[in-house]
Amino acid sequence: MLRNLLLGAAAIALAATFTPAGAQVALPDVELEGPMTQVRVYAKPRTEAGRSVIGEMKVLGATVKVLAGALVHTPTASSTDTATATELLRGFTAQSDPMPGRTQGGFIGGTAIVIGESVSGIVYASDVFTDMFEHVVVGEATGRVDVDGSGVKKMTVNGMAIVRLTDPRMPAGRPINGFGLRIKPNSITPGTLVSAEGYFIRDQNTLYYHTLEADSAELANTETTQVSILRADCRVRGGGRDEIEVRGGTVNPANATVQIRIPDPTPNNPNRFTAVGLVQAVPDNTVNPPQGLYRADFRNLTIPGGVCPSQVRAVILATSPGALNQASATADMTGR
Secondary structure (H helix, E strand, C coil), rough: CCCCEEEEEHHHHHHHHCCCCCCCCEEEEEEEEEEEEEEEEEEEEEEEEEEEEEEEEEEHHHHHEEEEEEEEEEEEEEEECCCHHHHHCCCCCCCEEECCCCCEEEEECCEEEEEEECCCCCEEEEEEEECCCCCEEEEEEEEEEEEECCCCEEEEEEEEEEEEEECCCCCCCEEEECCCCCCCCCCCCCCCCCEEEEEEEHHHHHEEEEEEEEECCCCCCCCCCCCCEEEEEECCCCCCCCCEEEEEEEEEECCCCCEEEEEECCCCCCCCCEEEEEEEEEECCCCCCCCCEEEEEEECCCCCHEEECCCCEEEEEHHHHHCCCCEEEEECCECC
């Protein structure tokens, strides 16, 4: 998950040349990935270095201040709304309830990824992410698969227990296939190849999962047009060289034309999205029903405000060839 930090020495020197003595220079594109040892949420936002801040953290020993309006997220919960994001950040603290299987409060000791800018040695984060630990298993479903209306409650993979997370700070999504489309949980049978991502508790030999995938399982709904987002990345380079990449799956039709949208105006209007471009999915006719994968790779963009949006949306219009209905999926965007 580590992404390269590219700070041109010439650009830094240029900034220093034209910055008055004693002024605080903000260095952009700062990123930290490592253990989070402290999290504190302020009683109310405060102003520091001309910025509104809702809390602070220690990541890799560095001091991180979390900006009001920052994207605070886990793999399955997120918010840029200051009040909601503050509550999610509060759930990371040592004073909050332990996550299932753990005794330590919140996400303390887990891995955090923060992105922002540095001013006088302090990182001001516009993006704070944690998945506790990135533990992944890919293997064979063994033994009983315990399901309910929301998905797989518990199962085993090569003898290791897999348990669904229900904590609202990182709740498990419904099981999907390799196209990112929802599947019937009761169609995951012993011998099925599955993958699960979450955090592993050694003393319990248990992985608490937030994402579960089984490629050979049946689709939950074969009669509607569907689209998914498996991955979304944004990079602001400036000078009309910004980039957005989105990957996902489609069904009905498998070769659907997918429209990619971002919030408008940027940053982050949750109710209005504007189109970036179109991409056509590549069908796989070896599965039943046929499904497709798309990869939208848009370059030489100018993202308004020079700020990566926190969300992205994929849409199949009802008027698209072969579509049975309009379908859309919205996901967090990884930005830098």
